[in-house]
Amino acid sequence: MAKIGIFVGSSGGVTLGAAEKLKELFEDASLINMEEDYEDLEQFEEFDVLLIGSSTWGQGDPQRDWIDPLYEMENEKPDLSGKYVAFFGAGDQVTHGEHFVSALAKMKDVFTKLGADTEYGYTSTKGYEYKFSLAQRDGKFCGLAIDNINQEDLTNERVLNWAKQLKKEMGI
Numbered sequence: 596m597a598k599i600g601i602f603v604g605s606s607g608g609v610t611l612g613a614a615e616k617l618k619e620l621f622e623d624a625s626l627i628n629m630e631e632d633y634e635d636l637e638q639f640e641e642f643d644v645l646l647i648g649s650s651t652w653g654q655g656d657p658q659r660d661w662i663d664p665l666y667e668m669e670n671e672k673p674d675l676s677g678k679y680v681a682f683f684g685a686g687d688q689v690t691h692g693e694h695f696v697s698a699l700a701k702m703k704d705v706f707t708k709l710g711a712d713t714e715y716g717y718t719s720t721k722g723y724e725y726k727f728s729l730a731q732r733d734g735k736f737c738g739l740a741i742d743n744i745n746q747e748d749l750t751n752e753r754v755l756n757w758a759k760q761l762k763k764e765m766g767i
């Protein structure tokens with residue numbers, strides 16, 4: 596059985612809430628809160644599937660607990676080939692619609708460069724209204740976009756559907 600690691604950086608708890616839901620939906624998955632549980636890059640090696648969560652801050656940047664690990668990844672270049680990776684995270688399409696959930700794309704680019712297979716979990720942009728997002732690739736989000744500030748009522752369903760989609764796409 597595939598070993599699944601859910602790594603999450605969340606300042607206000609929204610992306611963490613989604614991560615906790617994913618942990619329920621993927622039995623035996625491990626949840627690694629980047630603030631409390633992350634130690635070093637070797638933790639990624641323990642898993643076949645990585646679900647990478649981060650909210651977006653600043654000018655479309657990953658949440659603060661991801662800054663050092665991403666920097667280490669770019670420098671130490673761990674080999675992530677063979678790993679299936681998908682991205683999820685919260686943003687705010689109204690107040691921060693100029694960079695809605697852009698962190699998903701910045702994180703995806705780092706993992707892709709290290710050889711990970713990151714073409715999983717793309718979702719439709721239908722039902723969202725924003726000006727710009729780095730995470731929009733080929734007309735889709737390159738992961739799961741959550742907006743608990745403006746569309747809280749849709750969050751649970753979005754997470755459930757995404758988990759179903761990943762199970763199918765990854766065969767897990």
Ligand SMILES: Cc1cc2nc3c(=O)[nH]c(=O)nc-3n(C[C@H](O)[C@H](O)[C@H](O)COP(=O)(O)O)c2cc1C
Nearest residue numbers: 605606607608609610650652655686687691695696
């Ligand atoms: C100062 C500040 C900057 C933000 N920048 C962005 C942004 O660039 N893009 C975006 O989609 N959301 C942005 N947000 C919204 C947060 O991502 C949103 O509140 C999210 O729900 C936080 O998720 P978390 O609780 O998992 O950290 C910003 C919020 C604040 C307060």
